[in-house]
Every structure is written in structure tokens, then in C-alpha cells.
Amino acid sequence: MDSYQNAAQLAALTQPQDPVFCIRPHAAQTAARWFLTHFPGETFYAVKANPSPWLLRTLYEAGVTRFEVASIAEVRLIAELFPDATIAFMHPVKAREAIAEAYHQHGVRTFSLDNEDELEKILAATGHAQDLTLCVRLAVSNDHAKISLARKFGASGADAVRLLQKTRLATPRLGVAFHVGSQTMSPDAYVAAIDTVEQVVVQAGVIVDVLDVGGGFPSAYPGMFPPPLENYAAAIKARFEKMLVAENCVLWCEPGRALSAESSSLIVRVEARKGGSLHLNEGVYGALFDAGHLKWPFPVGHLAHRTQPTELAPFSFYGPTCDDLDFIEGPYHLPSDVKAGDYLEVGMLGAYGVAMRTGFNGFAAYREIKVNDAPMLSVYKTNDPLPAIGKEAANVQ
Ligand SMILES: *Cc1c(COP(=O)(O)O)cnc(C)c1O
Numbered sequence: 001m002d003s004y005q006n007a008a009q010l011a012a013l014t015q016p017q018d019p020v021f022c023i024r025p026h027a028a029q030t031a032a033r034w035f036l037t038h039f040p041g042e043t044f045y046a047v048k049a050n051p052s053p054w055l056l057r058t059l060y061e062a063g064v065t066r067f068e069v070a071s072i073a074e075v076r077l078i079a080e081l082f083p084d085a086t087i088a089f090m091h092p093v094k095a096r097e098a099i100a101e102a103y104h105q106h107g108v109r110t111f112s113l114d115n116e117d118e119l120e121k122i123l124a125a126t127g128h129a130q131d132l133t134l135c136v137r138l139a140v141s142n143d144h145a146k147i148s149l150a151r152k153f154g155a156s157g158a159d160a161v162r163l164l165q166k167t168r169l170a171t172p173r174l175g176v177a178f179h180v181g182s183q184t185m186s187p188d189a190y191v192a193a194i195d196t197v198e199q200v201v202v203q204a205g206v207i208v209d210v211l212d213v214g215g216g217f218p219s220a221y222p223g224m225f226p227p228p229l230e231n232y233a234a235a236i237k238a239r240f241e242k243m244l245v246a247e248n249c250v251l252w253c254e255p256g257r258a259l260s261a262e263s264s265s266l267i268v269r270v271e272a273r274k275g276g277s278l279h280l281n282e283g284v285y286g287a288l289f290d291a292g293h294l295k296w297p298f299p300v301g302h303l304a305h306r307t308q309p310t311e312l313a314p315f316s317f318y319g320p321t322c323d324d325l326d327f328i329e330g331p332y333h334l335p336s337d338v339k340a341g342d343y344l345e346v347g348m349l350g351a352y353g354v355a356m357r358t359g360f361n362g363f364a365a366y367r368e369i370k371v372n373d374a375p376m377l378s379v380y381k382t383n384d385p386l387p388a389i390g391k392e393a394a395n396v397q
Pocket residue numbers: 046048049068090091179181182183214215216217254255256257258351
């Protein structure tokens with residue numbers, strides 16, 4: 001595979017017309033190794049964060065051989081790439097046909113549920129199989145997360161108690177799962193969630209065999225620097241060890257963002273400048289969905305060879321589609337002389353970047369090319385936390 005030193009070299013040498021994902025397998029390896037050595041349990045990669053085959057292969061080769069999926073297409077993708085991988089099908093509401101295919105054709109044995117309809121579906125679709133691990137998804141607070149995932153899924157109160165009791169009777173291996181929300185900025189969120197889970201489990205009077213603390217592990221973004229990931233692992237381990245569960249209960253996690261965010265950045269081209277607005281060849285119907293809709297603060301740098309520092313000015317972006325919504329307010333601080341034909345690098349787009357591209361309006365083309373430099377920011381200490389392209393112009397503060 002061709003590779004370049006960094007995005008600036010890639011842009012200068014290839015002058016790409018379409019957006020280019022700069023992929024950093026080394027960053028994904030670092031993240032995988034961190035979870036495999038520091039998380040006190042099993043790590044499942046949440047495929048929805050970034051299903052790119054190069055990333056899946058990198059994680060698998062680094063030792064992350066378990067995958068958390070939410071759709072039958074994700075089940076098929078993982079089963080085809082890695083026939084011996086462990087797949088957990090953790091969407092709490094699934095199609096009957098998807099459950100049956102996952103169980104009978106792809107060897108999936110772990111499913112989640114948060115309602116009694118789903119329990120009935122899983123049992124019927126698997127022929128009342130006796131080799132299942134069924135994880136009841138419980139509702140927990142998402143108050144420490146930048147993106148809440150609390151509204152849609154998770155049983156609570158008397159419903160949760162009844163569902164745990166029914167599921168316990170139906171399966172040899174019962175798990176409890178939750179999600180504290182994405183980009184969770186404090187380890188306390190996991191501790192509070194385990195408090196909640198313990199109360200419900202005690203009320204139900206059941207023994208659980210798996211505690212799955214889900215995803216939510218943070219990455220680093222400008223103005224959003226979480227405490228060290230070691231603190232998360234330590235807090236989860238300490239609380240888990242105090243939990244009133246069977247001695248052989250195992251601990252799982254399902255990081256998406258933390259395993260993928262640092263592994264890609266995106267080179268985009270300025271196609272036109274109108275005052276303080278730049279029209280780019282990528283936008284909210286592409287990898288910049290979160291930048292526009294959630295005002296997510298990605299680091300953005302100007303890829304140009306400069307001999308002296310330039311004055312910065314604030315810019316907002318328009319994406320390439322004909323829709324007014326294709327707008328990213330920013331502001332991003334870039335050299336005031338930025339112009340059509342220039343290239344920008346948007347960092348930290350490995351999670352929920354390539355996964356969000358729609359192809360709307362025909363803007364679907366992109367390439368993936370390997371680069372060897374460090375990600376613009378990192379939660380893993382082995383990487384240089386400073387961007388190679390100059391901190392002022394990269395919006396990383
Ligand atoms: C989205 C999701 C994850 C991954 O979440 P991150 O915040 O990216 O770590 C894990 N588990 C489930 C069930 C999810 O829906």
C-alpha cells in the first residue's frame with residue numbers, strides 16, 4: 001500500500017479531487033493494545049463507529065477478535081471477514097429474521113434485549129436454544145456524556161426487574177448491559193451506572209454472568225480533553241469487584257469511538273471562498289455530519305507549506321450538496337489568506353466519520369490512503385499530542 005508521511009505531503013504530491021481519508025493503522029493498533037492490556041475484561045469493538053475493512057482487520061490482527069454489531073449487515077460483514085470472531089448482536093430491538101440468520105448461519109450466541117417482545121422473538125427464532133448469552137439492556141444516566149443514548153433503549157424500574165427474571169429463566173447465561181452515552185467525560189458515569197444495575201439486579205433476585213459496560217469511552221477533541229483512560233479502567237474495575245454478583249461473572253466493554261477516532265483524518269479541498277465561508281468538497285451528508293449537526297469540535301488544519309506564521313481568521317464551511325443544511329458553523333481558525341484549491345485536514349474523524357457518508361446528491365467518491373504521522377490529538381500516551389502541522393492553525397486547543 002502506498003503511504004505518505006502526513007496529509008500535507010499526500011495533498012501536495014497527489015492534489016486529490018475527492019476527499020481522502022488519511023488512515024493510520026498504527027493509531028488503531030495503539031488503541032487496541034491499550035484496551036487489551038488495561039481493560040479488566042473482554043473488549044468488543046462497536047462496528048458502527050467505523051466499519052471500514054482496513055480498520056476491522058487492523059483491530060483483529062492486534063487482538064480485538066470480538067465485535068459488537070447492531071444489524072444483520074454488520075453480522076455478515078464480520079462473519080465473512082473473520083469466521084472465528086465472536087459476535088455480539090446488541091441492538092435491543094431486532095428483526096426476527098435477523099436473529100434467526102445470525103444464530104443459525106453465523107454462529108452468533110450473544111444477543112441483547114430491553115423488552116419482553118424481544119425475548120419472545122429471540123427464543124422463537126433460535127428454537128429456544130440453550131447456548132445463548134442474553135444481555136438485558138438497562139437504562140442508566142447519560143448525564144456525563146456529550147452524546148446521550150438514553151432516550152431510546154434500556155429497561156428500568158419494575159419492567160427491568162420482570163425482564164431480568166424472565167430472561168434468567170430462559171437462558172443459561174444472563175448478562176446486563178448499558179451505555180452511558182458517547183464521549184463520556186467522567187469515569188464516575190460508569191460507577192453510577194453499575195450502582196443502578198446492581199440495585200435492579202438485587203431487586204430481581206437474579207444471578208448475572210456478564211456485566212457489559214458498553215461503549216462511551218472518550219477520545220480527545222479541541223476543548224474536550226477527558227481524564228486519562230486509565231482512570232476509567234480503574235474505576236470500572238474497583239466498582240465491578242464490589243458488585244454483588246456471582247464469582248465467575250465476567251466483565252465486557254464495547255468501545256467504538258475510543259478504538260477508532262484517532263485512526264483517520266480527512267483531507268478536503270476548498271472549492272470556493274465567499275468571505276468567511278469556505279465551500280468544501282465534503283459536508284454534513286458526508287463525514288462531517290457531527291461537525292455540522294452536533295457542532296462537534298474537530299481539529300482542522302490548513303495544509304500549506306509556510307515559511308512564516310500567518311494571521312488567522314474565523315471561517316465556517318459549506319459542504320458540496322445543494323442543501324442549505326449542508327453547513328458547518330465552526331468557527332474554525334485558519335490562515336486569513338486561505339483560498340480555492342487549498343487543502344484542509346480535519347482530524348480525529350476515525351469514529352462516526354466515514355460511517356456517516358450518505359452519497360446524497362452524488363457526492364460519494366472518496367479514497368483511503370495510509371499516512372505515518374501521529375493523530376492530531378491522542379488519549380494514548382505513546383503518541384505525540386501535538387499536531388505536526390502547527391498548533392495555532394489546527395484548531396486543537
Ligand atoms: C454505539 C454503541 C457502542 C459504541 O459507543 P461509543 O460511544 O462509540 O464507544 C457500543 N455499544 C452499543 C450497544 C452501541 O449502540
